[in-house]
Structures are given as C-alpha cells and as structure tokens.
Amino acid sequence: MPELPEVETIASTLRGERGGPGLPGRVIQRAHLLWPRTLAEPAPAEFAARIAGQPVRQVGRRAKYLVFQLEPDWLLLHLRMSGDLRLEPASAPLQPHDRLCLELDGSLRLAFNDARKFGRAWLLADPQAVLCRLGPEPLAEDFTPAGLHHKLMQTRRQLKPLLLDQTFIAGLGNIYTDEALHMAGLHPLRRADSLSTSEAETLWHAIRSVLADGIRRNGASIDWVYRGGDFQNHFRVYQRTGQPCPVCGAAVVRTVVGQRGTHYCPQCQKTGS
DNA sequence: CACGAGACCTGTTCGC
C-alpha cells in the first residue's frame, strides 16, 4: 500500500513530529510475533531474544522501508500492500490483523497490522544487507536530471515498469508513477531510451513534484487501508478512469501494463515521438 | 536482458 509519501508520513509520526508520542529514546521491552512469516530475518526465537532491551535511537525511511536505528541492531519494516503501524497505549485492544507487536517502556505498543500478510520485518546488524539493492532516492540531492537521463539512455524498457523497478529508482509505486507520467506528459509505454534531454528533465521534475505533493498532503488514503492522508482527493489520473483529464478534459483511460492497472490521458500522453 | 505469469494473502466491490 504505502509508497514513499505514505511511509515518510508514518516515519515522521513515529518520530513524534505530528502530535503524539515518539519512539526515539524508548526501549523495546518485548516482541510478540503473531504471524511468523512476517519476520524475514532472523528466526523468531533469536529475534525475540535479540530485540528485547534495545533502545530506539532514530526512525527514518529509505525508499518504502521504515528504518529503525536500535542499539546495536537495526529494524527494517516494509509495509508492502496493506501494512500499517499504530503507536498506542499497551492497554489498547489488539486489532484483527496485527502481525507483530513491540512493547515499549512508557506502556506503549508499536503494532504492525497487515491484512494481506505481504509485509516483512528484518532485524539486522547492518541494514545495507537489505537496502543495498535500492536505486537512487528521488528526493535526495544526488538524484539529478542529468543522472536520470543517463540511466534512461541505458535501457529500452517501458517507462511504467521501469519507474516501478526499485533498483532503477526507489520509492515510486503504482499511484505516484501514473501521476508522475501524467504530469510529465509521457506515455506509460514510451521506451526509456527514446526520451530527449528535456523530456528526461521534465520527468525528473514531475517525479519530485508528485512525491513532494504527496508528502505535503500526508500521503493518500484509499479504501480501508491507511488513514490520515488527503492526496487521494488530488489524483490527476490514478483511479479516475473515464473522468476528465485535469489538463485537457479528455477521458482518462485505464489499461494494464506489466500486470498493474495503469491510468493515463490519451490526449496529453502520446505514445509516439 | 526484458518480459510475462504465477506466487504470496485477505478484503472489498462489481456484475449478473
């Protein structure tokens, strides 16, 4: 579910920057693993023994991963399609799809809820063991128009699947990819190596703009998954099949590209050239 | 290398 802006929103909430209590400085007392497969690494017994007593030093984000710097280990969480986190009083009732709970001092609980069970947790001495495969962070300074253009020139792949590939660029998901391509006026099936320098720069700008907008609106809330965001009310094309394109008024089209629903404006996003 | 299909999962919505 969450893409970069939703994960960023959750990370800042857990840092205590949005009103509630924060995690940094608290000590993990105990772990409850309710669905074993949620834990990618290490084995459940070692996880429980190792994480108990470790303090949370900082909460960050890399692409769609939540990164918890403990002492001495690191905890990584990936929410995948339906994951969500709650920081709540330890006395609050557990919810139907809670998969992993961490009890913290101050009578708090961090609950990892995940209806579809795709989410994963890792406890690692070195987070790079998992994060090292990720491509550039799109909002970081080292992600540049020239760098993007250079990478685009090295592949003949279609833009939509390419932007979803986390080794090419890390953090975009189905929503923000469709939104960025629409803002850039690029067709989802355009070949990467066919973009001009200025088209690559336009795409670079669209990616950053759409992600920054998502963060500014606290992410997107759709259906029963994830709450609190407002960005779903500002979609240009995503889940707006048949509705007018905000730029030209043509009806938004939905197709399937790489087995993912794909929304675009047939007028603003032409295949050719 | 690039692509498609299938797997992993449950819940909601849509069409008949």
Next chain:
DNA sequence: TGCGAACAGGTCTCGT
C-alpha cells in the same frame, strides 16, 4: 440477496 470474478498502494521467482 447471493455468489463468483475482478481488483487492490508490492515484490520475488521462475520460465521463455
């Protein structure tokens, strides 16, 4: 009303 199909924010693996 009921029931099956389609669909959902992600990623991995396998076969071609």
